Amino acid sequence: MSNTDKYAVLGNPIEHSMSPLLHEFFAQKTGQELCYGRILVEAGTFEKTVRDFFKNGGRGCNVTVPCKLDAYKLADSLSDYAKAAGAVNTLKVMEDGSIYGDNTDGRGLVYDLKRLSCPLTDASILIIGAGGAAKGILLPILNESPKEIVIANRTVAKAQSLASLYPGKVKGCGFDELDCSFDLIINASSSSLSGELPPVKDEIIEKAQAVYDLMYSKTAQTTFTQKASSLNVPKVSDGFGMLIGQAILSFELWRGVKPDFDTAIKKFRPC
Structure with a gap:
């Protein structure tokens, strides 16, 4: 398991997040091998938490409240959407080790x-x-x-x-x-x-x-x-479909493959 790419969602509170369910489903449907967890971020510890996660095999993470501004400040480079939003909900470790920030919301x-x-x-x-x-x-x-x-x-x-x-x-x-x-x-x-x-x-x-x-x-x-x-x-x-959509775009940024939107909607909200 140590060689498996690691991803996580960071925030506070975090136990309610559906992100692990979504990304595990995306990985299964697209044939990607990865593991995805939740990380509770205590006040003032965001940068250390992220850097420790990346140091220990993390390849990317989703960021939720109240950490999106912290993620914006942490990123070494930003997408136009992150710049316009003034906030980041997706971080990715690039090949040179730098941290890229995007906003897929x-x-x-x-x-x-x-x-x-x-x-x-x-x-x-x-x-x-x-x-x-x-x-x-x-x-x-x-x-x-x-x-x-x-x-x-x-x-x-x-x-x-x-x-x-x-x-x-x-x-x-x-x-x-x-x-x-x-x-x-x-x-x-x-x-x-x-x-x-x-x-x-x-x-x-x-x-x-x-x-x-x-x-x-x-x-x-x-x-x-x-x-x-x-x-x-x-x-x-x-906004449930927006939740699915932003997660799909994060997954695509990390893995280079795009999960199917309709399949995910039917899985997580079948009605």
């Missing part, structure tokens, strides 16, 4: 939105929330050439600051300023974690063709997707 989202046939190109898109999750998905969505992206947030200045990273392409505003309809609404806030609804008017939600919540639930329904379903939005989804 936003592309994982776009992957799933396309699978679900949600409007992207020439679409009017509302993103709820202006934190790290919203920042991480902006560049991949902009690459799909939407008509407009509006970021709505309780703290208007935060939404405007995030929008200013892409002048002329993204607009930031407060919830009370929303007065038009959107083809796609993405909840990038953490409201569903606490069972709350973001303050978006029903008449805006019900006009959408698709609603997507970055959070995911075992029941496949979050507070926000339940609301959208009750308003008869045609396409409603939580």
Whole structure:
């Protein structure tokens, strides 16, 4: 086992992470030999934990909260997506021993939105929330050439600051300023974690063709997707497919082979 390439997911808390199940399934389906575990990172120990892991045969790792900024700082080189997100969720040891950082979250989202046939190109898109999750998905969505992206947030200045990273392409505003309809609404806030609804008017939600919540639930329904379903939005989804998508892209970065998205979805969410 000592010669087997090692991978892991690092974060705190970490025991709930599905990453080992996903990557072991990917390895089995693509004929790759590896082992994948979970590593709890105590406060202030991220760099030492990662370097020790790599020293002992680790070839790459996924990084979850609250360590994505630490991973960004640790990486010797960064993908354009990691630079745009200002955070890293995937690390890889390169042939020269340097550490490469990527962020696959936003592309994982776009992957799933396309699978679900949600409007992207020439679409009017509302993103709820202006934190790290919203920042991480902006560049991949902009690459799909939407008509407009509006970021709505309780703290208007935060939404405007995030929008200013892409002048002329993204607009930031407060919830009370929303007065038009959107083809796609993405909840990038953490409201569903606490069972709350973001303050978006029903008449805006019900006009959408698709609603997507970055959070995911075992029941496949979050507070926000339940609301959208009750308003008869045609396409409603939580973020489980994004979880699968970002993991597939990490696996591809490490192993050079791409697991099948639909096979993984059917395995882990058969309904």
